[in-house]
Amino acid sequence: MLRQTRPDTGSRKVVSHGTAEATGRKGKNSSKACSGCRRRKSKCDGGNPCSTCELYCDTCTYTQEQDGRRPAAKAYVSALEERVRHLEGLLNARQDPSGGAGEPHGAESHRTDGDEATQPFGPVDWRRHLPPELAEWDEELHEDLLARFFAYFNTWCLWVDEDSFRRDLALCLSSNPLAPSRTSFYSPLLHNAIIALACALSNDTRVSDRSAARACAARAKALLEDEGERPQLSTQQGLLLVGSYHSGNSLQGLGYLYSGIGFRMSQTLGLGIDCSPLLERGVITAAMKQQRTRVMWTAYVQDNYVGRNPSILRSTLELALPEIDPELDQHPWLGPANATEKKALPSFASSTFHWLCRLAIIEEHVLTAVYALRVNLYSAQTLNRISEIALDLETWASSLPISLRIAPQTIKPPPPHIILLNALYQFVVILLYRPYYIRHNAEMNSPLNDTAVKRCSSAATRIVALFELYQRSPGLRYAPISATQMAFGAATTHLLALVNAESAQQRKKAAELRDSTHACSRILREMGKGYTCALQTADIFDGLVEKWANPSPPADGDSPVSSAEPGETASAAAPVQLAAAQALDPHSDLARELLRLGWKPPTAASLPTALMPVPPSAQARVLNSALR
Template sequence: MKCDGAQPSCAICKVYKEECVYNPEADGRRSTPKAYVAALEERVRVLEGMLKNAGLEAGAGEAKPEPPENETTPETAGLDRLKIDETTGELFEYGPTSLFKHVPEGSDDASPAATLGPSPMGAPPAVGAERPALLRPREVMIAELNCPELDDTTHEKVLRLFFDYFNPQSFWVDERKFRRDMASSPVVDGTIIRARRTAHYSPLLHNVILALGVAFLEIPVEVREQLGIAFSKRAKDLLEEEAETAMLSTVSGVLLLGSYHASVARHNLGFMYSGIGLRLVQALGLGTNCNYWVTNGAISEETKQSRYNMWYCAYILDKCWSTYVGRSAALPLAQHDIPVPTPDAEEDELIWHPIIHTPRSETFDPKVGQAAIELSDAIATANAEPVKGWRSTTFVWMIKLSIVAERVLSTVYSINFNIRSSNVRHVVSELDVLLEKWLDSIPDELRLPTAGRSERVVPGHILSLHAFHCFILILLHRPWFANCSPTTLDAGPDGSVAKCERAAAKFMTILQMWRRCPGLRYSPVTLGQVAFSAGTVHLLSASHCASKQSRKFKACVEHVQTCITALREMGETLKCAAVSANTLQKLLDESYAPAPPKPAPPPAPTPNAGFDIAAMLQNPMFAEQLKSLGWAPPTAGGAGPALSTGTGGSAASTPSGPMNGVPGTNGAIDWSLFGHLHPLGGMPMNPANQGAGEQGQNIYDVLYAGGSETAFPAGNAWQWPFGASDGAGVGL
């Protein structure tokens, strides 16, 4: 209760019969963080600068907005966001926030979806050309499990892992209502899936939850993948049936199906399913305020709140997908009138089960097609005291952070973004204040422990919330960090360099806490995204160090390696994290790997190197070039002597007669005329100068070999390369 200020004793002191003492100089409230004060001061400086640029003094009036400055033309805007896919030739968009912008084309880390085979000629088709649809199926390392089932104990543990470690960040599924509707549905013999559909339970949703949950089991990777593929396939088989008469559970299931494919490094397929989920959000009108329907009694207050929660779940996912693949968001808040929900006290009371140690079983080997797979003995259990989850409060504050994230993406990562615009700096300073205010206003229950209480167990979704705050702060300021030089670090706009580095350093602390409990293999997809972004910040910091021997440089490189190691640990569960680890490792190697030695110059061509000029002339392009130089193809009826060819260990006979009719040749050929025709840059060997012991085919062998099937029929070689003149002689 607050003090009512009554004198001589306030109401609280009267109730508790305490002496009422009030000191106006003492303030028991928590002090304002320095970062928040610094952000406000920087905001004031930016606003004053804008007034000055507009010819106004501070407080003299309102400055007119500056017209946007565009550094790009409409023809070039956004071209840097497009990448050509090596297998299909199509253009894909990956904006600056996406790690896939850095994945090399044709890399093994590309999405392992079905790919196009090579063209019939064995060479990749030209860009923009039609490509044959020679689809190759994805490699399947293990046999498919068409009817996956889990025993009751394992099923419960999979649900527990999902609701503890995947669901709380975006609140896809209301656990209490899901379990309530599942329990009230009739049991079907031979399966754990119920046939009933409600707003909070459906067979599609149940299968997707299992596909995601089994990834956290401590069982062999092959078995986890097998189960995940099987459950997701069953969910996709139900998609058309449920989508036609969609319910809230259908929306949750399809959005989760997109997240499942993101976790297994099939981001384009995941992006497609998330898009279907967002269309269902529109189809159900979840972005519309429905107070009118509650007042009229058409729907209940609980249904209204469930609709609002589902809309904000989709809103958060939309921003996560936008940053993940670097594409524009699809659900702008300005077009919807949905109030931010208030925390649900009952949901907050649900406990969270921490895992400190997870023993691994090496003996489990399920049989494909088994009616019920016994996994109980191979699954790690929580071995620390459960803690209060605060799931609903975390969800509400994630919504507030996503609202700021939407403005960051639309301002700093729009196609026409101009880093030098004062309008942009104005908005950036405002967003920086909002981010600091968000952190200062967060409830104590969601705060990270101080240095003295670092051993306190913090639920993973609360750590994920703070990691996402670091991520948005990095995204807000990284463009200026990436564009500054080592000599202008201190003069960076709005202190962007220092803010990026502080956010990345804070994330390293969050990473350590997550590794301790519950372990990085229990991470959501977004944590890998933040780890990659923090690694790029440390990489930028290292690149701006004056010396590679400095302490800061070594610390930055060590932080990058820590991020790579963390991503590899996450990769035990999330394939997408393994892709991020490989990409970040590549960036580190390219930045600081020793320069490769200069290649040795190519050896000089051997004058008497053997070559097959007949085969060369069968190439239409080569023949066309020779024709342009005046060469006429030989004809079968031309005159000329048939000559013996040089073979084996004897020297070929020097031809006599064919060149005697050529003015200026005196019966000899000037071989320098044909040096440019040799594929290796050398000149063919004159058989008159060829040693008796030399091997290989020479130009005389080819020109005078004869034969109607050859490029040079017998008796016509003397015409090459000058062309015939009425068949009676050689004309130059």
């Protein structure tokens, strides 16, 4: 019996002689108890409020905690029994030498918390989902390719969480019969996509002919239907990487196709929705929430690179910006190709990604304000928007942490993704002002036109300097695909400046700008050691320089490198040369498209009064520049 020891304050209710306690009748049984009765360890009638809490004038609340007194549901018991029978069958099959265990039905993990119930044991069969064409590979080469991907490519946009991927790779490819075939952090599609991209970053002769990369990409695409019906984070990540692979190989249509599927899959997975309520209810872990946020922001950043109007708008995302992980920032960065360096640098990878996402939001505003269809560049509304975006860019640059800034006098190269962040800022400046870049002697020059010339020229010069810093460590042949687009933006800006200087008879300035165009060509060709799209862009750019600026022969050491890789046949290099020729042929479809977009070739009588830039959409569709 409960003893009432609390003092009577006058607000307590007097126990009625008509209650169950007074009459000695047995109270009603209930399968749940309120928080107060649990704390008092007393019987609860399940009311709201219950009679006991009403007696003591306490707040009567019910929580989601599992009540041990409640009997288990029949469906739950049946499911447990079925699971026991299934596991017993697996054990019996494994003990039977005449029957293989095979892959357990339903072994694929569709849980959202990423915590696996099984642990890897035994050797890891890393070949299991890779194409048979890689039979001559050894584990050392496989590990080297993974290391190069995570050091050079992944740090730019944090495509994949390395620790989670490696952990689940060991789990899914172990000899554990209960191991899932894929998880939120590993899938066969993602595995093949990573290897396909990593082949471009390796100098090993076994991957130099690019046939291995093509086989991995084909295998990844073949797995799309297997994983697409019940996609996970790893499926979406793999599709984005497959899109990047095709873009790097000058297959822009396929690149846009597979990237677009990945963008749509982010909606299937609900990545744009704030999942904080799921975290509070314990449905997902904090690590999974962080990873979902990163994957969504990676898709958002890439959507601004594909060269078309953005399909993922910031206004449609409920997510906050990705949080900065101090532990990841302090993780040392040291590329496999630079392993001889004595001291590794802090990566600041998480901070770089955070500020990259901030910059991508501004880039979206540029694309929608300046490069939208039927936009009036000189309307009061557009000019006001340009002013707002310019202020946003300056605010971003002034707020950038010291650890991510690169001063013009910097000698020691920081981690490469920090260099790319600074280069992207300059590239967005070019995107904002290039439509207003006109010749010095045009009939109508507004203050904005003068500002555009200065800002674009300064940004292009800075991009070249940053890529020269990149070449010192780790080397432009290890740059991600998005660097190609930045280099091309700087190259065409220098070309416009060169045309202006020659038209104004500014010989000294023209000579300096000619050197800058040669430097841009060298940068693109160095990137072309990994990506054919960079070689193709360099060929097109060199052809434009020859037609527009009447260049003199390059200085010693500046001669363009041949587009064909060592051992590559003339027929393999022919498409690259053909694309350059089409860009210069006034009767080709490519030239007609360039003319429609405003790129007017000079005539013998005069040079054009305005050289309008090809927007990012045309670069992707016409000039075959890098998508990402």
